[in-house]
Amino acid sequence: MTVHKNLQINKEGRLKHFLSTEGLSRELLTEILDNAENFAGVGERAVKKVPLLRGKTIANLFFEPSTRTRTTFELAAKRLSADVLNINIESSATKKGESLLDTLQTLEAMHCDMFVVRHANSGAAHFIASLVSSGVRIVNAGDGRHAHPTQAMLDAFTVRRHKGSFSGLKIAIVGDIMHSRVARSEIHAFNTLGVKELRVIAPKTLIPAYMSALGVKVFHNIDAGLKDVDAVIMLRLQNERMQGALLPSADEFFKMYGLTEKRLENAHPDVMVLHPGPINRGVEIDSDVADGARSVILEQVSYGIAIRMAVMSMCMGGSE
Amino acid sequence: MAVIEKNKAIEAIISVMATDLKTYLEERNRKNVVIVGVHTGGVWVAERLHKLLKVKDPLGELNIAFYRDDFSQIGMHPSVAPSNLPFDVDGRDIVLVDDILYTGRTIRAALNELFDYGRPASVTLTVLVDRCEQELPFKADVVGTTMSLLKGEHVKLTGPKTLSLVTK
Numbered sequence: 001m002t003v004h005k006n007l008q009i010n011k012e013g014r015l016k017h018f019l020s021t022e023g024l025s026r027e028l029l030t031e032i033l034d035n036a037e038n039f040a041g042v043g044e045r046a047v048k049k050v051p052l053l054r055g056k057t058i059a060n061l062f063f064e065p066s067t068r069t070r071t072t073f074e075l076a077a078k079r080l081s082a083d084v085l086n087i088n089i090e091s092s093a094t095k096k097g098e099s100l101l102d103t104l105q106t107l108e109a110m111h112c113d114m115f116v117v118r119h120a121n122s123g124a125a126h127f128i129a130s131l132v133s134s135g136v137r138i139v140n141a142g143d144g145r146h147a148h149p150t151q152a153m154l155d156a157f158t159v160r161r162h163k164g165s166f167s168g169l170k171i172a173i174v175g176d177i178m179h180s181r182v183a184r185s186e187i188h189a190f191n192t193l194g195v196k197e198l199r200v201i202a203p204k205t206l207i208p209a210y211m212s213a214l215g216v217k218v219f220h221n222i223d224a225g226l227k228d229v230d231a232v233i234m235l236r237l238q239n240e241r242m243q244g245a246l247l248p249s250a251d252e253f254f255k256m257y258g259l260t261e262k263r264l265e266n267a268h269p270d271v272m273v274l275h276p277g278p279i280n281r282g283v284e285i286d287s288d289v290a291d292g293a294r295s296v297i298l299e300q301v302s303y304g305i306a307i308r309m310a311v312m313s314m315c316m317g318g319s320e
Numbered sequence: 321m322a323v324i325e326k327n328k329a330i331e332a333i334i335s336v337m338a339t340d341l342k343t344y345l346e347e348r349n350r351k352n353v354v355i356v357g358v359h360t361g362g363v364w365v366a367e368r369l370h371k372l373l374k375v376k377d378p379l380g381e382l383n384i385a386f387y388r389d390d391f392s393q394i395g396m397h398p399s400v401a402p403s404n405l406p407f408d409v410d411g412r413d414i415v416l417v418d419d420i421l422y423t424g425r426t427i428r429a430a431l432n433e434l435f436d437y438g439r440p441a442s443v444t445l446t447v448l449v450d451r452c453e454q455e456l457p458f459k460a461d462v463v464g465t466t467m468s469l470l471k472g473e474h475v476k477l478t479g480p481k482t483l484s485l486v487t488k
Contacts, residue, residue, distance in 0.1 A: 014395065035396065037402060038383060038385065038386070038402040038403075039386075040402075041402050041403060041404070042386075045436055045437055046409075046436065046437055046438050047435075047436035047437070049436070050386035050387065050433075050436070051386070051387060051432070052386050052387075052391055313386075313391075313396055314395070314396050316395075317391055317392075317394075317395025317396045
């Protein structure tokens with residue numbers, strides 16, 4: 001992974017590409033959160049724009065469908081005054097057989113300064129970052145099962161806004177850890193930011209064997225796992241996982257792992273509930289919880305814009 | 321690094337500035353006054369003027385990091401506290417306060433940011449130190465003191481409790 005580490009950071013140690021939360025220092029992650037704090041106020045002003053990236057062009061390259069991530073990236077870029085291209089890969093030349101490299105070179109020839117990439121293959125963003133010419137920046141908007149670093153940072157931002165700091169916190173991530181790029185990015189981010197205890201809660205079939213090596217406590221029983229936690233991050237149960245015999249049924253999953261008000265009684269009284277969305281009501285989370293006072297799910301969406309503004313401007317500002 | 325003005329002298333300069341500012345605003349019939357300081361040193365001076373002028377509205381603070389003209393050369397500046405204007409800017413007589421007026425680029429950035437919050441009736445530029453070397457067409461309305469320095473020399477306000485002007 002050393003190659004990837006170097007790829008994200010320039011000679012002065014500043015952020016160049018944002019591909020993964022893994023291998024970035026606490027100082028850098030904290031700088032992202034601090035910058036996002038400043039950007040969070042921009043959305044509340046008369047003019048919801050700052051001129052930081054005026055004259056820059058950012059292309060959203062989504063090889064996988066997405067609504068909220070793509071929209072918040074687009075809004076973030078627009079609030080930084082950049083011009084935004086949304087490339088719908090489904091109906092683009094890739095469908096006609098153009099290779100990824102040719103697509104990239106075509107966009108580079110149009111003088112794009114940054115690509116925001118979502119791809120079904122793990123490592124796609126790293127791959128693209130290693131191919132593009134030196135002036136172009138890459139932000140990973142989710143690659144396969146590997147990483148979704150801006151989601152992890154916006155969750156960290158949401159937690160810090162409510163709890164102030166990370167050092168005393170117990171945080172639990174619940175659900176399909178195995179297939180979740182969000183979980184992986186969160187584990188690296190929260191551990192680097194120094195939470196007191198990080199837990200993962202899921203059935204054995206949905207937790208990879210190497211989990212405890214990442215510095216997390218593994219629980220298969222949700223009631224034990226939720227004991228005294230300050231924040232619960234629920235993950236979406238991806239329906240396609242049902243087919244691989246990893247789970248008996250959605251109903252069964254809800255019975256065993258679904259987050260309900262009753263189960264939350266075990267947690268710290270001020271527990272907050274996060275979910276990267278889209279939520280499956282009645283599968284991983286009960287409606288009462290999703291719409292309840294402890295839920296910060298909609299706040300996460302707003303903070304997503306601030307985090308993406310911070311990451312984009314930090315990557316664009318640094319030298320090569 | 322050399323200290324050129326100490327706390328007492330600076331507080332004295334600021335109280336004269338407050339008097340000048342009051343006169344300046346009265347002469348122009350600017351009554352709907354709010355005070356806005358530019359981070360970081362400008363806020364310290366603004367806090368004192370705010371108290372001396374007994375302005376009712378809370379103090380505004382501008383962090384011009386997102387409006388700087390050197391972003392593409394040097395990237396993001398380490399962030400200080402975010403901008404906070406806890407009042408409606410529309411129609412107000414803004415007193416914009418900074419510690420040092422040098423090239424004028426900070427003032428350009430601050431004005432741009434200010435106008436993204438609304439349309440003030442007027443802006444009165446107030447600075448503690450005027451180096452008289454502007455590269456842009458800005459002139460302060462109220463000046464604490466002027467200073468001429470050699471090329472490459474810098475003057476900085478340190479604080480926030482005890483203010484000193486230091487050169488390096």
